[in-house]
């Protein structure tokens with residue numbers, strides 16, 4: 467891998483290699499863009515098969531965070547860190563504290579958080595060495611569980627999609643198929659039920675399904691059956707890559723709007739296939755931005771549930787704008803979301819440049 471070629475291709479500002487002999491720490495911190503604010507993005511721990519894979523992951527994910535934060539209107543840039551190692555056997559206090567010292571050395575250009583393979587406990591070790599860690603539990607001065615806000619943003623995104631595509635102001639009687647009723651899925655079911663929607667759900671854990679069946683009158687289906695049910699909306703809240711050639715062929719949905727990350731197997735190919743089938747797709751990184759919005763208010767030391775709620779509800783308007791751009795330009799909604807993010811980045815870049823002149 468030619469690192470500077472990759473940095474220049476994706477436009478990263480800084481890629482930091484972190485190594486500590488004593489703890490065996492090998493980590494990469496990728497700061498993609500700090501135009502909107504400090505680069506925020508989780509720290510992933512994974513037994514990568516190669517160093518190239520680790521670097522590529524950090525670079526790809528940090529770039530995604532730039533777009534997500536910019537499109538969501540947050541004053542945050544995009545960053546991501548990866549620690550090379552097996553989260554089941556290579557974790558230690560010393561390792562995370564060593565990582566925390568590297569984060570601190572960047573002076574706030576990068577703010578870390580929990581991600582795949584890392585936990586709240588790991589963040590507490592990191593916190594011992596740096597001020598630049600977010601998404602901590604409330605008792606540690608953090609913003610706590612982000613899932614209720616991720617669910618609220620997803621709910622608002624479903625409302626916007628139904629309004630735009632089905633021309634309906636209410637969710638009453640709208641059938642929503644929800645894949646995964648864990649943290650986000652459960653709260654989403656609660657809000658949809660209150661709004662009068664009919665729920666069809668699936669999860670690999672029977673007890674989670676039973677809970678939403680009993681509490682919200684949801685209808686349960688088994689596994690893959692969810693892709694073919696009769697419903698207006700499909701809300702993926704479990705896995706990534708579930709929108710692919712195979713599943714699109716089975717879908718009768720009019721809208722895909724859910725909280726899961728990386729829903730399209732291939733953003734370009736499957737984004738286009740959905741457009742051809744006239745299925746409106748709410749870009750995942752926008753509709754699920756409620757969680758990062760919650761963290762944003764923690765980062766700026768101005769946390770209040772009311773402010774988070776107001777900002778998260780604005781996901782409705784952002785999605786409306788994205789749908790209008792997509793229709794006007796005849797592009798996919800994923801492309802439209804990227805354009806919206808780039809428009810904001812360019813605007814702020816110009817302000818910076820004019821200021822420096």
Ligand code: NAD
Pocket residue numbers: 612613614616645646647648649650651668669670671674689703704705706725726727754757758
């Ligand atoms: P979670 O683990 O609490 O819930 C996921 C649920 O999906 C679990 O109940 C699990 O059993 C179920 N599931 C897994 N595989 C399944 C399958 N094949 N079919 C049906 N159900 C299956 O996770 P979560 O925090 O609710 O997050 C859900 C999704 O939303 C993830 O993709 C996550 O990355 C994304 N997300 C979450 C947040 C957040 O605030 N928690 C923020 C942004 C994005």
